[in-house]
Amino acid sequence: xxxxxxxxxxxxxxxxxxxxxxxxxxxxxxxxxxxxxxxxxxxxxxxxxxxxxxxxxxxxxxxxxxxxxxxxxxxxxxxxxxxxxxxxxxxxxxxxxxxxxxxxxxxxxxxxxxxxxxxxxxxxxxxxxxxxxxxxxxxxxxxxxxxxxxxxxxxxxxxxxxxxxxxxxxxxxxxxxxxxxxxxxxxxxxxxxxxxxxxxxxxxxxxxxxxxxxxxxxxxxxxxxxxxxxxxxxxxxxxxxxxxxxxxxxxxxxxxxxxxxxxxxxxxxxxxxxxxxxxxxxxxxxxxxxxxxxxxxxxxxxxxxxxxxxxxxxxxxxxxxxxxxxxxxxxxxxxxxxxxxxxxxxxxxxxxxxxxxxxxxxxxxxxxxxxxxxxxxxxxxxxxxxxxxxxxxxxxxxxxxxxxxxxxxxxxxxxxxxxxxxxx
Numbered sequence: 149x150x151x152x153x154x155x156x157x158x159x160x161x162x163x164x165x166x167x168x169x170x171x172x173x174x175x176x177x178x179x180x181x182x183x184x185x186x187x188x189x190x191x192x193x194x195x196x197x198x199x200x201x202x203x204x205x206x207x208x209x210x211x212x213x214x215x216x217x218x219x220x221x222x223x224x225x226x227x228x229x230x231x232x233x234x235x236x237x238x239x240x241x242x243x244x245x246x247x248x249x250x251x252x253x254x255x256x257x258x259x260x261x262x263x264x265x266x267x268x269x270x271x272x273x274x275x276x277x278x279x280x281x282x283x284x285x286x287x288x289x290x291x292x293x294x295x296x297x298x299x300x301x302x303x304x305x306x307x308x309x310x311x312x313x314x315x316x317x318x319x320x321x322x323x324x325x326x327x328x329x330x331x332x333x334x335x336x337x338x339x340x341x342x343x344x345x346x347x348x349x350x351x352x353x354x355x356x357x358x359x360x361x362x363x364x365x366x367x368x369x370x371x372x373x374x375x376x377x378x379x380x381x382x383x384x385x386x387x388x389x390x391x392x393x394x395x396x397x398x399x400x401x402x403x404x405x406x407x408x409x410x411x412x413x414x415x416x417x418x419x420x421x422x423x424x425x426x427x428x429x430x431x432x433x434x435x436x437x438x439x440x441x442x443x444x445x446x447x448x449x450x451x452x453x454x455x456x457x458x459x460x461x462x463x464x465x466x467x468x469x470x471x472x473x474x475x476x477x478x479x480x481x482x483x484x485x486x487x488x489x490x491x492x493x494x495x496x497x498x499x500x501x502x503x504x505x506x507x508x509x510x511x512x513x514x515x516x517x518x519x520x521x522x523x524x525x526x527x528x529x530x531x532x533x534x535x536x537x538x539x540x541x542x543x544x545x546x547x548x549x550x551x552x553x554x555x556x557x558x559x560x561x562x563x564x565x566x567x568x569x570x571x572x
Contacts (some may be wrong), residue, residue, distance in 0.1 A: 187454035200445025252309035253284035257459030270295025308367035354395035366412035371467035402441035411456035423453035511558035
């Protein structure tokens, strides 16, 4: 391929990717205006300026429908009256799907749905943005998985939610003891994947379960299948969905003293946009490489936001470049070896062998990833001979395609070699 053509195509694809991220719909859960902390309204906002584009739903709006997703029948709505401590008491007819307030929402751009969970109600709800007519159409999925705990206990409130690169939605309770996955197609399936686990090498001492540092906030996803929790106290964690391990990244700097980071969404150039539910200081943005917050100039200061949601993924442009040009990794972790150490290749019998000829004795990690770098499976082996060969069995759930096998020294995490294989 002509180098000039390749560069032009790369720039063109990058431009399309950036445009798609800029034009993506972004939604905010807000109150009625300055001084109102009842997060019941859904508004579409411009992610680049933070300005309100249109009002999607108002809490006092009477024209709407709420349908049980299982039987497609109108739902018997509930109305919660609150005591002085903010706990629900008398139950009557509900007059808004968001009445108990919303702190977690996720936009599924593929199906044009905004998912959310009302606090103190153990249900997954969503609004169909593509529905015709003036009356918003809401749906609800009733499941015991969201309704088994004491919903008056703040620890059980779902406050973080997003749609990941695999197309599924993910939500996390305040205490980090429940990572919930839900499908977004015609039939909604909700699964409790279990509790989050603090990474062993987390030297900060800040736990994903700590109430003071790590509850509340929001969640975003990247194009490689990872989740990122931004807690209300400005702490940032990276979450591996498969292992549920939460790795502490650091604390956001440069925010106003009273600013809590309650909403988060992905903007242009890998910036993460955050909003506060308690402060009317507008939106701020930061990047993961330095966590230094910058003011989004001109952003809206009338509506504080308990949550932000859009369909953007962090590092989407980089992932697109790898996919379109078959680049297995832009990070210099290890060159793809030309001296084949893995056989047979192609793999036809759900297993392959790795030759450790010439390697020193010790523990080694063998990781199978897709071309975007997402780990599909991993194994640890002990090598005691310079001519040792190890057999790795591939799970039957892994489909046909091209994958990378990465071998690293388990004690130093140093890359030994990477080789591309074909699974048939």
